[in-house]
Amino acid sequence: MKETGDGGYKWRLVIAYDGTRYAGWQYQSSPPTVQCFVEKALTTATKLERNDLHFVGASRTDKGVHAWGQVAHFVTPFDYDSIESIHAALNGLLPDDIRVREISPAMPEFHARFSAKSKIYHYKIHNDTFMDPFQRQYAYHSAHKLNAAVMREAAKYFIGKHDFSAFVNASQKEQVRDPVKDIFRFDVIELGVLLRLEVEGSGFLYRQVRNMVPLLIQIGREALPPDIVPKILATRDRRVLAKYTMFAPPHGLCLVTVKYNEEHLRLPSGSFATSFGMHYTIGSCKLPFY
Structure with a gap:
């Protein structure tokens, strides 16, 4: 997999959440936000400090707003042998009203917010x-x-x-x-x-x-x-x-979808395919309320 240029590896997430009990997406420790819980799961799963993840979301949804297709990226100093394992670990650590729908390797130039079209x-x-x-x-x-x-x-x-x-x-x-x-x-x-x-x-x-x-x-x-x-x-x-x-x-x-140009969604050479979870594919995912 291609490194980011500073010795790291970039990963793209697609996240769904019920925003009812959260104070929005943007990170703050209290009251809790969606980003707070996702970053906590990432720090536990990767054993990295929050600042080392360089975690960024595409959209700062407000308190009580839901998402089916929030996109985010983070960086690790190491590659993974299997992204299905980190995918399962993240969803196992997250509360039931937040789920990582997809995880995939990302090109170094991909940015969840600034690459969005x-x-x-x-x-x-x-x-x-x-x-x-x-x-x-x-x-x-x-x-x-x-x-x-x-x-x-x-x-x-x-x-x-x-x-x-x-x-x-x-x-x-x-x-x-x-x-x-x-x-x-x-x-x-x-x-x-x-x-x-x-x-x-x-x-x-x-x-x-x-x-x-x-x-x-x-x-x-x-x-x-x-x-x-x-x-x-x-x-x-x-x-x-x-x-x-x-x-x-x-x-x-x-927030249903964040769109990107095809070049921003290309997988790095030699990387794993996108993980949609161990027991389902994206084609079988149904949006219950939207």
Whole structure:
């Protein structure tokens, strides 16, 4: 396997987690975060110190947000004879609501965050009179019947390259260096009483998706017209959006996929194939709620 150039070996992880009881992804010791638990498992399995792992995640999901396809990388000073063994060890050390779905050797130039070309988020809405108790931690409940057609019309206004200053969390606005993001698609899919909002973009500002979704819900309730979207975008002012709606709760949101160019996903020469776990393949994995 090809070394990173400084005598180390790089590894790529695909991680799924139920974010209900975690204070987000980003590392902090208290309250616990997903990264905290993954790094703890890695330090135990590799016998390395946390700082020596150079562990990086692709997306800093917020408190209560879920993930099916979070991507991360870490570095070790040694190669492995079998990545299935380290894969099994990590999942054996992690709590039941966090799982490493895949582990694979990575090229030295791969970076979980900076190599990403796009991210896909889903936001799920349970649109029925009563909330399904089995969906209560994974979908927002709207008892008001939503008009999916006008929501689709409004979602199209988000597509393209825009300044999303009006859709960034107000407390974070001063920290935004580049509020211009490129949205590649924004689909509203009807699945019986469920609405799944699928958005793919080059990147997202803090709580951007959770600020776009409630505006679409208001439009779906026919309380606002679809063309309110470009008008709010043009203001570049979060206070204008706040006149119409608040940000959506986190539990309906899931990071589904992080996409990379093929050259970033190439396996180093002479390395093992990707491990999908000892008892299943990626083709048999089913996403239960997204």
